[in-house]
Amino acid sequence: MGIEDPVQRLAAVHAQMEHLKESGEAVARDVLLGLSGFARAMLLALALRAATRVPQHSVNTVTTNVPGPQRALFAAGRRMLE
Numbered sequence: 745m746g747i748e749d750p751v752q753r754l755a756a757v758h759a760q761m762e763h764l765k766e767s768g769e770a771v772a773r774d775v776l777l778g779l780s781g782f783a784r785a786m787l788l789a790l791a792l793r794a795a796t797r798v799p800q801h802s803v804n805t806v807t808t809n810v811p812g813p814q815r816a817l818f819a820a821g822r823r824m825l826e
Contacts, residue, residue: 792819792820793820796820
C-alpha cells in the first residue's frame with residue numbers, strides 16, 4: 745500500500761473496498777464463483793483468456809498452505825510452475 749501509518753492504511757483499504765462494493769465488481773465475482781461448480785476448468789480457461797486481454801485495475805490474490813492441484817495447470821498457454 746505504501747502507507748506507513750496503520751490507521752491511515754486501514755482507512756485507505758476501507759475506502760477501496762467500499763468503492764469495489766459500489767462498482768458491482770464484487771457481484772460479478774460472486775456470480776462467476778457460483779457458476780464454477782458447473783464447469784470449473786472451462787470457466788477458469790475463459791477467465792484467464794479474458795484477463796490477459798483486459799487492462800487490470802486491481803488484482804486480488806489468496807495465499808494458503810493448502811496443497812495445490814496434483815496435475816499441471818496452464819495459464820495463457822504456459823505451464824504454471826508455482
